[in-house]
Amino acid sequence: MNVKNKGFATRQIHAGKTENSAGALCAPIYQTSTFAFSSVEQGGARFAGAEQGYIYSRLGNPTTNLAEAKLAVLEGGEDALAAASGMGAISTALWSSVAAGDEIIADETLYGCTYSLLEHGLSRFGVRTVFTDLSDIENLKKALSEKTRVVYFETPCNPTMKVLDIALIAKTAHDFHPGIRVMVDNTFCTPYLQQPLALGADTVVHSATKYLNGHGDVIAGVIVGDKEFINRCRTFGLKDLTGAVLSPFDAFLLARGLKTLDIRMERHCANARKLAEFFEAHPAVSKVCYPGLASFEGHEIAARQMRLPGGMISLELNADRAATAAALNKLELCTVAVSLGDAETLVEHPATMTHSTYSAGELKAAGISEGLVRISVGLEDPEDIIADFKAVLDPLA
Ligand code: 3LM
Numbered sequence: 001m002n003v004k005n006k007g008f009a010t011r012q013i014h015a016g017k018t019e020n021s022a023g024a025l026c027a028p029i030y031q032t033s034t035f036a037f038s039s040v041e042q043g044g045a046r047f048a049g050a051e052q053g054y055i056y057s058r059l060g061n062p063t064t065n066l067a068e069a070k071l072a073v074l075e076g077g078e079d080a081l082a083a084a085s086g087m088g089a090i091s092t093a094l095w096s097s098v099a100a101g102d103e104i105i106a107d108e109t110l111y112g113c114t115y116s117l118l119e120h121g122l123s124r125f126g127v128r129t130v131f132t133d134l135s136d137i138e139n140l141k142k143a144l145s146e147k148t149r150v151v152y153f154e155t156p157c158n159p160t161m162k163v164l165d166i167a168l169i170a171k172t173a174h175d176f177h178p179g180i181r182v183m184v185d186n187t188f189c190t191p192y193l194q195q196p197l198a199l200g201a202d203t204v205v206h207s208a209t210k211y212l213n214g215h216g217d218v219i220a221g222v223i224v225g226d227k228e229f230i231n232r233c234r235t236f237g238l239k240d241l242t243g244a245v246l247s248p249f250d251a252f253l254l255a256r257g258l259k260t261l262d263i264r265m266e267r268h269c270a271n272a273r274k275l276a277e278f279f280e281a282h283p284a285v286s287k288v289c290y291p292g293l294a295s296f297e298g299h300e301i302a303a304r305q306m307r308l309p310g311g312m313i314s315l316e317l318n319a320d321r322a323a324t325a326a327a328l329n330k331l332e333l334c335t336v337a338v339s340l341g342d343a344e345t346l347v348e349h350p351a352t353m354t355h356s357t358y359s360a361g362e363l364k365a366a367g368i369s370e371g372l373v374r375i376s377v378g379l380e381d382p383e384d385i386i387a388d389f390k391a392v393l394d395p396l397a
Pocket of ligand 1: 085086087088111113114154158185187188206207208209219220221338339340353354
């Protein structure tokens with residue numbers, strides 16, 4: 001059954017389903033590295049692309065295809081490619097887009113390892129990245145050149161929650177040259193909250209480790225976009241350049257997690273809004289970055305391009321770094337840990353953890369202050385999350 005025109009919940013549950021010999025409701029895990037050919041000729045035909053069918057799990061696997069089919073349909077893309085991690089997806093997509101001499105324009109506030117890939121990785125192979133603040137569209141106009149191949153950004157940005165206008169950035173880049181690939185990391189939102197392709201972007205990448213899987217037990221990534229690009233990523237980028245293939249078991253867990261994406265995101269967002277409002281009213285908190293607060297700079301753009309303001313909050317306390325750390329160490333319900341999008345509320349310190357790949361000067365340029373604390377609001381009862389923070393913040397007020 002084609003579910004493309006059904007509602008989001010129906011698509012997340014039913015997209016990608018195929019029949020199996022036992023009639024199992026949940027797709028089997030095809031835990032196999034290779035696939036038998038009926039003959040030498042058939043193997044040759046599959047390698048030549050003259051016949052459809054599986055060859056080897058680095059090139060495709062039925063369980064992985066299920067997760068890919070769901071994500072393509074949910075993001076509104078023609079096709080999707082799963083990868084072994086978010087960084088596997090991002091590196092595969094970028095390696096498949098550039099060659100020595102090309103340029104990438106990226107927002108200056110990015111997940112730490114993406115920043116490192118661009119600044120310390122691709123730069124070694126003759127690919128230069130121009131980092132700029134894409135919230136001012138004049139910066140993009142200045143940075144665009146005949147060498148630009150990709151415009152890359154996250155929104156909301158990890159970890160400052162800066163919101164970028166996807167439609168405006170995509171239009172500006174495409175007006176300059178339609179061939180420029182506008183690539184958006186949609187990890188913080190998932191397709192339930194935001195659909196970059198519908199807003200004019202060409203490619204979406206994700207750390208599927210986060211909300212998409214949603215249970216903190218998988219490292220995975222995905223690229224979504226047009227058939228030609230995904231095919232290039234599959235048959236060259238992932239196959240030959242990175243080899244960052246998702247295992248069938250992790251693909252199974254990802255497809256399983258996706259079935260409840262909408263209800264989890266609704267709860268993450270409802271909890272985050274309550275917690276953000278609590279922080280905003282608390283005297284120990286000097287700054288709250290949450291797209292759902294009218295006081296937050298990115299509020300209007302977020303309201304336009306996101307269904308709900310998300311489950312991530314960043315904040316600063318009226319305390320020095322040591323006192324901030326001491327307070328966080330006293331949390332009992334919430335866990336001090338990197339990563340995000342899990343059932344558990346996770347709290348981390350970007351300057352020393354997720355963004356320690358930035359130098360002190362680079363952190364400052366990216367707007368990531370020394371005292372910034374990032375919270376991935378979980379699915380617990382919101383009163384319990386708030387009580388945990390209240391107990392450690394009250395003594396600071
Ligand atoms: C983190 N982030 O805690 P993986 N894109 C975004 C991300 O946030 C991440 C990736 C890509 C965190 C991971 S830090 C050691 C833990 C917006 C990951 C990369 O390769 O699946 O980890 O995704 O912010």
